[in-house]
Amino acid sequence: MVGKAEETPRERYRAQVRAEIKERAWEQIAASGAPGLSLNAIARQMGMSGPALYRYFAGRDELITELVRDAYRSLADVFRAAAASGADLDGLGRALRAWALDDPQRYFLVYGTPVPGYHAPDDVTTTAREIMTVVLDAARPVAGPADTTGLDDHLAEHREWAGDHPADPAALRRALSFWTRLHGVLSLELAGHFTGMGFDPAVLYGAELDRLAHAVR
Amino acid sequence: MVGKAEETPRERYRAQVRAEIKERAWEQIAASGAPGLSLNAIARQMGMSGPALYRYFAGRDELITELVRDAYRSLADVFRAAAASGADLDGLGRALRAWALDDPQRYFLVYGTPVPGYHAPDDVTTTAREIMTVVLDAARPVAGPADTTGLDDHLAEHREWAGDHPADPAALRRALSFWTRLHGVLSLELAGHFTGMGFDPAVLYGAELDRLAHAVR
DNA sequence: TGTACATCAGTGAACGCGCGTTCACTGATGTAC
DNA sequence: TGTACATCAGTGAACGCGCGTTCACTGATGTAC
Numbered sequence: 001m002v003g004k005a006e007e008t009p010r011e012r013y014r015a016q017v018r019a020e021i022k023e024r025a026w027e028q029i030a031a032s033g034a035p036g037l038s039l040n041a042i043a044r045q046m047g048m049s050g051p052a053l054y055r056y057f058a059g060r061d062e063l064i065t066e067l068v069r070d071a072y073r074s075l076a077d078v079f080r081a082a083a084a085s086g087a088d089l090d091g092l093g094r095a096l097r098a099w100a101l102d103d104p105q106r107y108f109l110v111y112g113t114p115v116p117g118y119h120a121p122d123d124v125t126t127t128a129r130e131i132m133t134v135v136l137d138a139a140r141p142v143a144g145p146a147d148t149t150g151l152d153d154h155l156a157e158h159r160e161w162a163g164d165h166p167a168d169p170a171a172l173r174r175a176l177s178f179w180t181r182l183h184g185v186l187s188l189e190l191a192g193h194f195t196g197m198g199f200d201p202a203v204l205y206g207a208e209l210d211r212l213a214h215a216v217r
Numbered sequence: 218m219v220g221k222a223e224e225t226p227r228e229r230y231r232a233q234v235r236a237e238i239k240e241r242a243w244e245q246i247a248a249s250g251a252p253g254l255s256l257n258a259i260a261r262q263m264g265m266s267g268p269a270l271y272r273y274f275a276g277r278d279e280l281i282t283e284l285v286r287d288a289y290r291s292l293a294d295v296f297r298a299a300a301a302s303g304a305d306l307d308g309l310g311r312a313l314r315a316w317a318l319d320d321p322q323r324y325f326l327v328y329g330t331p332v333p334g335y336h337a338p339d340d341v342t343t344t345a346r347e348i349m350t351v352v353l354d355a356a357r358p359v360a361g362p363a364d365t366t367g368l369d370d371h372l373a374e375h376r377e378w379a380g381d382h383p384a385d386p387a388a389l390r391r392a393l394s395f396w397t398r399l400h401g402v403l404s405l406e407l408a409g410h411f412t413g414m415g416f417d418p419a420v421l422y423g424a425e426l427d428r429l430a431h432a433v434r
Numbered sequence: 435t436g437t438a439c440a441t442c443a444g445t446g447a448a449c450g451c452g453c454g455t456t457c458a459c460t461g462a463t464g465t466a467c
Numbered sequence: 468t469g470t471a472c473a474t475c476a477g478t479g480a481a482c483g484c485g486c487g488t489t490c491a492c493t494g495a496t497g498t499a500c
Binding site: 030031032033035036105108111113114115116117125147148149150151154155158159160161177179180181182183184185187188191192193196197198199200203204206207208210211 | 247248249250252253322325328329330331332333334342364365366367368371372375376377378393394396397398399400401402404405408409410413414415416417420421423424425427428
């Protein structure tokens with residue numbers, strides 16, 4: 001045995017099959033949405049029998065939970081990478097749109113209509129916080145005009161969600177607006193509500209992002 | 218026969234049953250989301266057999282389509298009523314939030330994650346335009362500062378969605394922002410993404426609406 | 435007012451389907467001596 | 468190096484379920500003469 005974390009062939013194989021199951025699952029979600037995800041259909045597509053999947057996942061719920069986790073993780077990674085290479089709020093906004101367009105159903109799995117009854121695993125809140133931290137970091141340097149709505153005061157008093165991040169109220173406000181405004185444009189675009197309206201969603205998104213990056217007024 | 222539009226007892230009965238089917242359908246959607254809607258379950262709840270529903274709807278798809286239509290119609294009515302009693306953008310924003318909170322799954326049926334493959338009936342675009350017109354009317358009187366992002370120019374050149382509404386580019390921009398920004402806050406709130414974050418979604422919504430009502434900068 | 439007929443709401447059985455999941459098993463792969 | 472054993476991936480049959488939808492029918496309600 002040489003050193004640590006040796007991986008046996010069997011472990012490698014398991015990891016590969018697990019990965020392929022997830023891939024097929026994403027394909028299926030892309031094709032017919034998360035509610036239509038079927039274990040048997042995945043197995044069929046992989047040329048194996050349904051029960052075989054139970055070697056890899058405890059059941060349908062666990063698979064979906066894993067996909068949700070991966071989706072959060074994926075966005076967090078994208079954001080961290082962007083930040084690491086010097087992206088500001090504007091850069092994060094572009095990264096977000098690229099990530100969303102890359103796989104709309106993945107975006108919806110995270111930010112879309114919740115299935116009544118289903119609850120995401122607790123550990124994704126950690127990843128969600130990680131995402132928020134990156135945004136808060138980027139929201140900090142920019143100084144915008146004062147808030148006239150009383151929102152800053154409210155946020156100053158309710159900053160649990162920011163953890164111990166040293167952002168000032170204006171940055172909290174900007175980070176939140178980054179989230180809600182971009183989601184507003186993005187989710188309507190991905191849901192197809194802009195089709196046939198004439199304008200280019202990218203321009204709308206860009207304008208919204210511009211106003212955020214320079215200052216939320 | 219007295220006058221016009223006489224309604225026979227049978228017609229009245231039919232209308233009642235149809236209405237009850239829809240009610241139960243909404244209850245079911247509220248409980249387990251639109252994808253989980255089942256004709257048999259509705260029939261069971263009404264104390265009748267499954268096939269009986271086929272007297273009232275051609276099938277599951279037609280029922281859902283009807284619900285989508287009703288949802289759009291409902292929002293359009295709310296907006297028209299608000300506008301008729303003198304509501305400005307701020308009033309429309311409040312009406313929108315009330316309508317959404319009143320039945321979150323109805324909101325999601327209109328603005329939520331689209332089911333790949335399903336297409337809303339064409340005639341809802343008429344209702345959607347009606348909704349947009351009310352917003353455009355309200356967005357008109359307010360004069361805000363100039364746009365610095367080039368969005369106004371773009372919208373001036375792509376105003377198909379506004380029909381022949383005489384709104385100027387700034388109003389087009391404000392109307393669109395009304396839609397995307399409020400949807401951003403509202404959909405995240407309804408999906409539960411703000412729970413546990415500390416702040417009050419109503420305050421965030423109110424602040425966003427304030428900035429819209431006074432001027433989109 | 436009464437009778438013959440037409441309309442139509444609702445039933446029950448049935449079809450075919452796909453689902454998630456369990457279980458006892460076969461057969462291949464890896465491990466220990 | 469060879470043999471005995473343990474591990475474990477995958478199968479096939481089965482269970483129970485609910486779904487949407489069709490079909491031939493019963494029985495009540497309404498209509499025409």
